[in-house]
Amino acid sequence: MTAERTRDRPPPLVLVLAAIAVAFFALPFLGLLWRLPWSALLDVLTERSVRTALWLSIRCSLLATAASLLFGVPLAWVFARVGFPGRGVARALCTLSMVLPPVVAGVALFFSFGRRGLFGQYLDEWFGVRLPFTTWGVVVAQTFVAMPFLVLTVEASLRQFDTRLEEAARTLGASRWYAFRHVTLPAIRPGLVAGGVLAWARALGEFGATITFAGNFPGTTQTMPLATYLALETDPEEALILSLVLIVVSFAVLLGLRDRWLGSTVRPVAA
Amino acid sequence: MRWLWCIWTVLALGATSCGGDDDAGATSSPSGSDITVFAAASLTDAFTELGEAFGEAEPGASATFNFAASSELARQLLEGAPADVFASADEANMSKLTDGGGAAGEPVTFATNRLEIITAPGNPLGITGLADLAKPELIVVTCAVEVPCGTYAEQVFSNAGVTVTPKSYEENVRAVANKVTLGEADAGIVYSTDVTAAGEDAGGVEIPDDVNVAAEYPIAVTAESGDPDTARAFVDFVLGEEGQAILARYGFAPP
Numbered sequence: 186m187t188a189e190r191t192r193d194r195p196p197p198l199v200l201v202l203a204a205i206a207v208a209f210f211a212l213p214f215l216g217l218l219w220r221l222p223w224s225a226l227l228d229v230l231t232e233r234s235v236r237t238a239l240w241l242s243i244r245c246s247l248l249a250t251a252a253s254l255l256f257g258v259p260l261a262w263v264f265a266r267v268g269f270p271g272r273g274v275a276r277a278l279c280t281l282s283m284v285l286p287p288v289v290a291g292v293a294l295f296f297s298f299g300r301r302g303l304f305g306q307y308l309d310e311w312f313g314v315r316l317p318f319t320t321w322g323v324v325v326a327q328t329f330v331a332m333p334f335l336v337l338t339v340e341a342s343l344r345q346f347d348t349r350l351e352e353a354a355r356t357l358g359a360s361r362w363y364a365f366r367h368v369t370l371p372a373i374r375p376g377l378v379a380g381g382v383l384a385w386a387r388a389l390g391e392f393g394a395t396i397t398f399a400g401n402f403p404g405t406t407q408t409m410p411l412a413t414y415l416a417l418e419t420d421p422e423e424a425l426i427l428s429l430v431l432i433v434v435s436f437a438v439l440l441g442l443r444d445r446w447l448g449s450t451v452r453p454v455a456a
Numbered sequence: 457m458r459w460l461w462c463i464w465t466v467l468a469l470g471a472t473s474c475g476g477d478d479d480a481g482a483t484s485s486p487s488g489s490d491i492t493v494f495a496a497a498s499l500t501d502a503f504t505e506l507g508e509a510f511g512e513a514e515p516g517a518s519a520t521f522n523f524a525a526s527s528e529l530a531r532q533l534l535e536g537a538p539a540d541v542f543a544s545a546d547e548a549n550m551s552k553l554t555d556g557g558g559a560a561g562e563p564v565t566f567a568t569n570r571l572e573i574i575t576a577p578g579n580p581l582g583i584t585g586l587a588d589l590a591k592p593e594l595i596v597v598t599c600a601v602e603v604p605c606g607t608y609a610e611q612v613f614s615n616a617g618v619t620v621t622p623k624s625y626e627e628n629v630r631a632v633a634n635k636v637t638l639g640e641a642d643a644g645i646v647y648s649t650d651v652t653a654a655g656e657d658a659g660g661v662e663i664p665d666d667v668n669v670a671a672e673y674p675i676a677v678t679a680e681s682g683d684p685d686t687a688r689a690f691v692d693f694v695l696g697e698e699g700q701a702i703l704a705r706y707g708f709a710p711p
Contacts, residue, residue, distance in 0.1 A: 292638075295638050295640060299638065299639070299640050300639060300640055301638070301639035301640070317640045318595065318623040318624050318640075318641075396626075396627060396631075397631075399624075400597065400623060400624025400625075400626065400635070401600060401624050401625050401626060401627065402622070402623060402624050402625060406624065407625075414627065415600050415602045415603075415625075415627065416602070417528075417531060418525060418527035418528060418531065418600075418602035418603055419527060419602045421531065
């Protein structure tokens with residue numbers, strides 16, 4: 186931070202607007218802390234149901250992030266590199282779930298992957314697989330709404346990446362796959378991490394699609410946001426503590442990743 | 457600084473234009489005596505029609521509704537959400553309001569409702585009663601105990617002496633009905649009125665009187681109401697002949 190001081194000071198207007206933005210994000214959290222029943226903190230935190238919900242949330246959001254990486258990175262690569270008719274339409278389609286109200290996303294998942302769904306009826310008939318009311322249903326719902334965040338971020342990184350580096354690797358005898366793994370992927374690492382974190386954060390906070398598609402059952406589909414929402418109905422104090430847990434976990438992860446992975450500059454690996 | 461001013465103006469305008477809550481089934485009145493009614497999710501269809509009839513009966517008056525789980529509404533009211541009338545699906549959530557001095561006068565019971573088993577149209581699995589819901593191969597959903605319909609469902613199961621493990625505890629009664637009408641669940645516990653509302657999309661199996669519960673719906677004008685006269689008129693309309701007739705048509709029993 187101090188090394189940057191030699192430059193001109195940023196324009197006051199920028200500082201003022203940035204300060205307003207910080208206040209805008211900080212105030213709701215301060216409000217939460219202000220109303221938090223600190224005396225009940227320990228009682229709630231030691232409840233088994235809270236640990237169950239938190240553990241389920243962590244597992245599901247990580248699985249959703251893994252699925253997003255597995256399918257999202259190739260998709261981003263196709264969007265960034267392969268020109269084909271209808272690419273714009275395909276991209277819009279694959280990012281639609283970002284703007285869809287989550288409850289609508291949940292209903293749409295019913296109609297497609299549900300027991301009577303377009304595709305889900307065959308899943309049930311042929312493999313006996315039913316997604317609604319299962320943990321996998323939660324993962325599907327979270328992946329559906331979270332993956333676009335990764336795809337868009339990774340695609341932007343790929344577009345900025347100098348393809349000549351890949352070509353250089355190819356002329357030195359690297360296979361296409363080798364060049365992708367050892368040249369392209371390391372070079373877009375910040376974008377990959379940022380996209381992964383965005384998708385994970387979205388999955389962790391997912392509520393609407395989950396409760397609509399996967400339902401709400403402790404240990405199977407009741408993630409932290411669902412537990413928090415229902416606690417709000419009868420015990421607002423407990424709900425506040427549950428949200429604090431989610432906030433602390435997310436904040437720690439975002440903070441840790443920020444410094445370790447995103448702070449460094451991009452250093453393309455020369456093959 | 458002019459820039460800042462501009463931005464503030466935009467922010468202020470934006471804040472006012474999107475400051476409203478999600479109000480479903482809004483009706484507007486040009487002459488201005490529009491009241492906001494917070495009503496239990498199970499009242500959605502009946503109150504929407506009742507609101508229209510109220511607008512016709514009282515020229516210049518209209519009601520805008522916010523439908524959600526009663527517990528959710530009670531919480532919103534305690535947090536200061538602006539409402540003129542609160543219609544709850546149970547006594548417990550109404551008392552959250554009255555205990556805090558949030559109601560003007562005593563709440564009045566305006567309707568009762570009973571629980572019923574909701575099934576797929578024509579009841580293809582041949583469910584005959586509560587005991588069938590204990591079968592493990594059946595996908596049963598109920599409300600979460602945090603909302604009134606979930607508490608009632610638990611009471612009914614315990615009255616009947618059956619142990620049912622639902623696949624999901626839904627956040628409100630409409631979500632239970634939807635899971636069944638969409639075919640994802642085989643059966644659910646809802647209010648009789650929800651079976652009526654689902655029409656051809658669902659079947660219903662009645663729960664015998666000796667194990668059923670009567671859900672009492674209280675209504676009250678809020679202490680914070682900006683238009684207590686219109687709010688009072690709405691409550692009278694609900695309790696009156698026309699209001700009761702509409703409620704009966706949606707399957708509610710009189711108080």
